[in-house]
Structure formats: C-alpha cells, structure tokens
Amino acid sequence: MSNETPAGPSAPAAPSDFIRDIVAQHVAEGRYPKILTRFPPEPNGYLHIGHAKSICLNFGIAREFGGACNLRMDDTNPTKEDIEYVESIIFDVNWLIGGWADGVKTPKLFHASDYFEQLYGFAVALIKKGVAFVCDLTGEQVAEYRGAPTEPGRPSPNRDRSVEENLDLFARMRAGEFADGTKTLRAKIDMTSPNIHMRDPVLYRIRHTEHQATGNTWCIYPMYDYAHCLSDAIEGISHSICTLEFEVHRPLYDWLVDEVGLWNPRPRQYEFARLSLTYTLMSKRKLLQLVEDKIVTGWDDPRMPTICGMRRRGVTAQALRNFAYHIGVTKYMSLTDVAVLEHAIREDLNKIALRRMAVLRPLKVVITNFPERKTELCAATNNPNDETAGTREVPFSRDLWIEQDDFIEVPAPKYFRLKPGGEVRLKYAFIIKCDEIVKDADGRVIEIRCTADLDSKTGGPTAGRKVKGTIHWVSAAHALDAEVRLYDRLFTEAEPEKDGRDFKTVMNPRSLEVITAKVEPSLRESSADARYQFERLAYFTPDPDSKPNGPIFNRTITLKDAWAKEIQRG
Ligand code: ATP
Ligand code: MG
Numbered sequence: 001m002s003n004e005t006p007a008g009p010s011a012p013a014a015p016s017d018f019i020r021d022i023v024a025q026h027v028a029e030g031r032y033p034k035i036l037t038r039f040p041p042e043p044n045g046y047l048h049i050g051h052a053k054s055i056c057l058n059f060g061i062a063r064e065f066g067g068a069c070n071l072r073m074d075d076t077n078p079t080k081e082d083i084e085y086v087e088s089i090i091f092d093v094n095w096l097i098g099g100w101a102d103g104v105k106t107p108k109l110f111h112a113s114d115y116f117e118q119l120y121g122f123a124v125a126l127i128k129k130g131v132a133f134v135c136d137l138t139g140e141q142v143a144e145y146r147g148a149p150t151e152p153g154r155p156s157p158n159r160d161r162s163v164e165e166n167l168d169l170f171a172r173m174r175a176g177e178f179a180d181g182t183k184t185l186r187a188k189i190d191m192t193s194p195n196i197h198m199r200d201p202v203l204y205r206i207r208h209t210e211h212q213a214t215g216n217t218w219c220i221y222p223m224y225d226y227a228h229c230l231s232d233a234i235e236g237i238s239h240s241i242c243t244l245e246f247e248v249h250r251p252l253y254d255w256l257v258d259e260v261g262l263w264n265p266r267p268r269q270y271e272f273a274r275l276s277l278t279y280t281l282m283s284k285r286k287l288l289q290l291v292e293d294k295i296v297t298g299w300d301d302p303r304m305p306t307i308c309g310m311r312r313r314g315v316t317a318q319a320l321r322n323f324a325y326h327i328g329v330t331k332y333m334s335l336t337d338v339a340v341l342e343h344a345i346r347e348d349l350n351k352i353a354l355r356r357m358a359v360l361r362p363l364k365v366v367i368t369n370f371p372e373r374k375t376e377l378c379a380a381t382n383n384p385n386d387e388t389a390g391t392r393e394v395p396f397s398r399d400l401w402i403e404q405d406d407f408i409e410v411p412a413p414k415y416f417r418l419k420p421g422g423e424v425r426l427k428y429a430f431i432i433k434c435d436e437i438v439k440d441a442d443g444r445v446i447e448i449r450c451t452a453d454l455d456s457k458t459g460g461p462t463a464g465r466k467v468k469g470t471i472h473w474v475s476a477a478h479a480l481d482a483e484v485r486l487y488d489r490l491f492t493e494a495e496p497e498k499d500g501r502d503f504k505t506v507m508n509p510r511s512l513e514v515i516t517a518k519v520e521p522s523l524r525e526s527s528a529d530a531r532y533q534f535e536r537l538a539y540f541t542p543d544p545d546s547k548p549n550g551p552i553f554n555r556t557i558t559l560k561d562a563w564a565k566e567i568q569r570g
Pocket of ligand 1: 039040041043050054241242273274275276283284
C-alpha cells in the first residue's frame with residue numbers, strides 16, 4: 001500500500017478517515033484480491049463540487065491502496081438523461097483526477113445500461129425463486145399501500161400471483177404490451193418492515209422512452225436500488241461508497257445482492273456525509289433551474305459550483321483535490337464554510353499564478369520629468385514563489401494608469417499610497433512624487449502630475465531609498481483594453497434555502513460586474529489555462545470568449561477574503 005502525498009500544504013499527507021480505516025483493514029486481512037471502488041453519477045446534469053468530494057474519495061482510495069475505480073454512468077432513468085451530460089461527466093472526471101501526481105489512469109468507463117440484459121435475467125431468476133412479482137397497482141396506489149413507518153403496509157392484491165403468470169406478464173412488459181405506469185415488477189420482501197424500503201420495493205417500471213445509450217431496445221427500466229447494487233456486484237466492486245441518504249437503502253442493497261447470487265467479491269455499501277457548502281446550492285435539479293431560468297449563463301457560468309463552472313473561473317484541479325483531502329470524510333452532516341474552499345483556491349494559485357500588472361479602475365498619471373515618446377523597459381518578476389518562471393519586461397512611459405483608489409486627496413493618517421506631496425514606488429520602476437492634481441469641471445480628479453526619482457529604479461543610485469507604499473501601474477501608450485468579469489458569490493446568504501426560503505430571493509445582485517481594464521501588453525495572448533495574479537488585486541484566468549486582441553479575464557478570487565473584512569491595502 002502506498003500513501004503518496006498530494007501537493008499542497010493544506011492537504012493532509014495521508015488522509016485518514018473511517019472509510020480508509022475499513023479499507024486498510026480489509027487490505028491487511030487480504031479480504032479482496034483488489035480494492036475496487038466506483039463513482040456512479042446519473043447523467044442528468046453536470047458534476048458539482050459535491051461530486052468532486054466523492055470522486056476524490058473513490059479515486060483517492062483506489063490510488064492509495066493500489067486498486068482501481070470505475071466511472072459508471074448510472075443511466076437507468078431515460079427521461080432525465082442526456083448524452084451532453086455523459087460527455088461532460090467524462091471530461092470533468094478526467095480533468096479532476098488526470099493531474100494527480102502519480103497519474104491515475106484514465107478511468108474505465110462503464111454504464112449501468114450495459115447490464116440491462118443481465119439485470120433482466122436476474123429479475124426473471126427472482127421471479128422463479130418466488131421473491132418478485134408483477135404488480136398492477138399504480139404508482140400512487142403503491143405508495144398508499146406501503147403505509148407509514150409507524151404502521152405496517154398492506155400487501156398488493158397481486159402479491160401471490162403464480163410464478164408462471166409473473167413470468168408471462170414480465171415478458172410482456174418487456175415486449176411493450178403495457179402502457180407506462182400500468183405495471184411494475186416488485187420484490188416480495190416484508191410489508192410490515194419498519195424500513196419502508198423493504199416493503200416490496202419496485203424493481204422495474206415501464207417507460208416507453210428512448211434511452212441515450214440503448215435507444216428503443218427497452219421499454220422497461222430498472223430502478224436505482226435494483227440496478228445499483230447489482231451493477232456493483234457484476235463489476236466486482238469491493239467498496240461501494242455513497243452518501244448518508246442511502247444508509248436506509250442498505251438492507252435492500254444486501255437483500256438483492258444475496259438473493260441474486262453468490263458473489264466473490266461481494267460488494268458492500270459504506271456511507272459518508274455529503275458535502276454542503278455555505279453560499280452554495282448543491283443539487284443538480286436546482287442548478288438546472290438556475291440555468292433554465294437564465295439566472296446564470298449556463299452550467300459553466302463561472303459562478304456555478306459545477307466542476308466546469310469552477311474550471312472556467314480559473315479554479316485548478318489541484319485546488320479541488322487539496323480541498324477534498326483537507327475537509328476529510330465523516331459520518332456526520334455538517335456545513336462547510338465556503339471560505340475553506342476559497343482558501344484552497346488561493347493557496348494553489350499563489351504558488352502557480354504568473355504575476356501581471358493591470359489597472360481595473362484607471363486614473364491617469366503623467367510623469368512630467370520623463371521624456372515624451374520614450375519607453376523604458378522594467379524587469380518584472382513573473383512569480384516570486386517560482387524562480388523558474390523568470391522575468392519579463394514591462395514598458396514604462398510618461399503617461400501611466402494607476403488604480404483610482406491608490407490616490408486620495410485627503411488621506412487618513414496611515415495612508416501610504418499616493419497623496420498630494422507624497423511619494424510612492426511604482427512597482428518594478430521609479431519612486432514618484434505627486435506634485436499637482438488636475439480636476440474636471442465637476443471637481444473630479446482626472447489626472448495626477450508627478451515627478452519621478454529617475455535614479456530609483458533597480459540598479460540605480462537611489463534604488464534602496466525606502467518609501468512606505470508600492471503601487472502597480474500600466475503604461476498608457478502600451479496598455480491593452482481588456483474586458484474583466486468580476487465574479488463574486490451567487491447568494492447573499494450563507495444558507496440560501498434556510499427554513500424553506502426560495503433561493504431566488506437571496507441572489508447576490510453583485511455576483512458579476514463587467515468592466516474594461518487597462519492591462520500590460522504581455523496579456524495580449526494567453527494560453528487557455530493560464531493563471532494570473534493581477535498584482536495587488538486578485539487572481540484571473542482568460543475566458544474562452546476571448547478574441548485575438550480582445551482578451552477577457554475572469555476573476556477567480558480576490559487575494560484576501562473580502563467577505564471576512566474589507567480589504568486593507570497600503
Ligand atoms: P444531486 O442531488 O446533486 O442531483 P445526486 O446524488 O443525485 O446529486 P448522482 O449523480 O446520483 O447525484 O451522484 C453521483 C455520486 O456523487 C453519488 O455517489 C453521490 O452520493 C455523490 N454525491 C452527490 N452529491 C454529493 C455531495 N454533495 N457530496 C458528496 N458526494 C456527493
Ligand atoms: Mg441522484
């Protein structure tokens with residue numbers, strides 16, 4: 001067994017939790033020839049950060065214990081599924097785990113629908129054993145007969161049909177003789193069980209609907225509870241790990257696996273607490289609603305907690321893996337602060353992001369003692385945390401842009417940025433002194449006239465002279481205009497649906513602000529997966545909507561948590 005350390009200080013060296021403890025014990029006992037887990041998404045939407053937790057757990061265990069993890073489309077409900085979702089899931093899973101240090105292999109792809117014929121055969125065997133029957137009750141009647149947890153249910157009037165009649169009816173269900181909802185195949189277990197799931201659960205239903213993988217081959221489809229455990233058994237899964245809601249389904253899981261046959265290995269189900277995050281909705285159904293109601297631009301809107309949305313926003317796969325390892329796995333439901341995720345994102349970007357200069361809200365500065373039309377190149381560090389990232393040259397000239405809030409006419413006592421008569425260092429360039437303020441007719445400051453200490457650049461005689469503030473800048477003659485999309489949290493409340501509230505009433509009206517920024521010329525072209533820190537501002541990534549000469553940048557995250565306290569810069 002190898003326990004390799006995922007990169008990143010926030011990720012524990014060797015994650016340990018109750019599921020890994022169980023697996024480790026099974027490995028020690030030699031209980032299974034090989035540890036085999038699976039990640040079984042239903043292709044009815046895009047994967048989100050909650051799925052990322054499950055992916056990192058299942059593929060993580062496979063990786064740590066020398067096993068494997070199957071990616072299985074749980075495609076048993078044709079009415080909600082789509083090939084678009086299947087493709088996105090495959091892409092996202094590979095993106096998320098593809099970069100894992102020891103190179104987890106491209107996961108093998110499976111489909112529950114691959115087993116439809118086999119599952120049908122198992123159902124026939126259950127009928128022959130006398131433990132499954134065809135039921136004529138409607139869905140509503142089935143629910144009504146099932147009773148409540150505190151009172152026993154009533155048996156279906158068809159519960160004692162003969163094996164021959166059941167076989168005949170089930171074959172005719174498959175042949176398409178009956179309309180949707182008119183018949184089901186049910187297990188014959190125990191209508192008095194305190195566990196509702198054991199009260200003759202439905203195994204098959206009729207759906208005359210085309211399936212994204214099997215087309216019109218089938219008009220009966222297995223229920224999740226039936227298909228899932230048996231798909232696990234067919235694939236030889238050792239540890240079937242799912243979220244806590246399925247704990248009450250476990251007796252049914254075990255019943256079906258054991259009634260159908262003897263399996264070696266016999267799969268077992270283990271449950272952990274699903275991820276819930278503050279300021280985040282985590283259900284595919286609700287995320288679909290945001291998309292359909294056009295509250296966001298799509299599943300990959302950078303405000304979405306989907307894997308594709310976060311990727312477009314600039315979040316790295318490494319940050320998501322670090323986050324998953326950091327939060328760990330427990331059996332207790334809890335709400336994770338989204339700040340924990342944001343911390344993991346910042347921590348990774350701080351290591352890898354290339355530093356660039358950009359001015360989001362420009363104010364003109366003129367260096368009156370710097371010759372017109374002269375360009376001086378200033379060496380700028382690409383990444384102080386990575387020497388191999390090297391330096392680049394940033395052009396400096398007489399007319400510059402600085403950030404509006406890096407100047408103030410009437411400063412507070414400890415204001416160290418530009419102020420009348422004050423000095424500040426322009427990063428990688430000169431110390432400048434504010435001599436004069438130019439205002440427009442409305443009294444707004446439109447230009448600052450400064451003189452530079454032309455000896456104060458790196459290597460110059462006064463380079464070592466200390467001033468309290470350093471600010472970023474862009475040469476006006478060389479700057480590019482770039483569209484910048486400033487993303488923020490989608491909701492204003494930590495628990496958007498608290499006490500049954502409609503999440504649409506707590507949408508953050510400032511979750512997206514689009515501005516035109518002035519950026520340094522090296523940002524004319526970037527690779528699609530480039531990660532930048534615009535110095536002193538935030539982390540950014542190019543958006544796929546970018547055009548040649550028309551770069552667009554998405555703000556991944558601010559440098560500090562602006563929600564915790566107002567950013568203090570100086
Ligand atoms: P949703 O409720 O968002 O639609 P789901 O559970 O229906 O999610 P599936 O496609 O069935 O989505 O899930 C695939 C796997 O991901 C399952 O094993 C499920 O337990 C796991 N999973 C889903 N949501 C979370 C979550 N929030 N935290 C951890 N695991 C999750
Ligand atoms: Mg589901």
